[in-house]
């Protein structure tokens with residue numbers, strides 16, 4: 001999902017009276033330099049790990065400020081530089097508002113994530129996260145929030161701060177709003193030192209269109225895999241399938257991780273996990289979310305696994321995904337079987353059918369060409385990464401997948417797929433299990449053949465192929481085309 005740079009996220013927060021560290025935005029070299037000491041932050045939409053890339057600098061003299069501004073303003077895609085006053089921070093907190101898509105038992109809504117251990121260093125932070133779920137129609141009052149902040153000093157003022165954040169989140173229909181750190185000053189007051197927001201383009205109101213305008217990204221520097229993902233999105237536009245490769249090489253001694261992050265929550269947790277670590281290198285940014293099909297998940301995963309430097313795959317969402325996790329697991333299984341370069345994988349499932357998702361992958365794990373580990377949503381990515389070194393590989397598996405020959409039963413245009421029936425796997429010519437298990441009734445058994453029901457729709461969930469192989473005799477398989485760059 002598109003992200004707003006910090007200087008624009010500040011405008012959203014200011015409009016809801018959230019206290020912020022004093023800062024000035026420069027879109028060009030100013031005539032009068034800011035007073036030291038300041039932090040200079042390049043404003044590059046979508047840029048992550050800015051500190052690690054030298055895009056944030058502390059400047060304590062006029063010369064450092066002038067040089068820093070000049071250099072940062074020259075960075076590629078830089079919209080300007082935010083010059084933020086240095087403040088005397090006594091303690092740091094972390095807070096975020098996220099969309100909670102709900103599940104079979106809980107209605108969709110929002111959730112506040114708060115940690116009294118903000119700033120850098122995730123280990124302490126994720127273990128101390130407080131989750132406060134809320135209704136978007138009836139957001140929590142200061143009192144409601146304060147009740148969840150037991151033992152935290154100045155909790156009334158902090159709850160008021162979080163309430164204003166929540167109002168900002170709802171008011172602008174954001175998908176993620178993060179303030180990290182929230183600084184506690186000597187007088188006990190709170191101010192946001194850094195912030196970021198993600199949003200869904202279709203949710204932006206006309207009056208806010210200018211504020212949320214996403215600059216046209218230049219496609220001239222797109223990598224072949226990025227172009228492949230663009231082609232996948234063009235074929236199957238429903239849901240988000242975002243992929244951007246790092247322009248840097250993995251430094252020596254780091255573990256090169258291919259990431260499939262699901263939604264803003266997954267991205268945020270991963271950034272929190274890796275922000276303070278120099279032994280893990282993310283080869284790409286990614287986001288698969290917004291109700292994409294299993295077919296599209298499979299295709300994006302295949303693109304992600306095609307990164308030649310990758311040693312391991314991480315897949316995680318916020319732990320409360322909208323996408324059915326069994327469908328996602330089916331896509332993972334298919335991608336690991338069919339990729340020419342499958343990756344050992346750490347896979348975290350959270351959302352509808354998360355147990356079924358883990359059971360599926362546990363059932364097939366022995367037959368896979370690579371090692372995998374699955375994680376429940378209660379296990380945060382900071383704990384997952386402790387398994388990176390035991391599973392990451394310097395020697396990628398190379399395999400050749402040849403689909404079994406069969407008869408083309410029918411094709412589906414959206415989401416695009418070819419359904420292949422294998423009559424030799426059904427010698428008694430009886431209705432295969434996949435027909436009964438199709439959740440939409442799209443598959444019919446007529447005259448000894450599988451046919452498409454014109455009254456129903458295929459949602460691209462992959463359930464038919466999964467049950468056909470695991471519970472049937474492999475009577476139905478699905479062929480999903482891929483751009484040539486994908487291995």
Ligand code: SF4
Nearest residue numbers: 438458459461462464
């Ligand atoms: S045919 Fe049914 S089970 Fe198969 S992918 Fe489409 S909706 Fe899912």
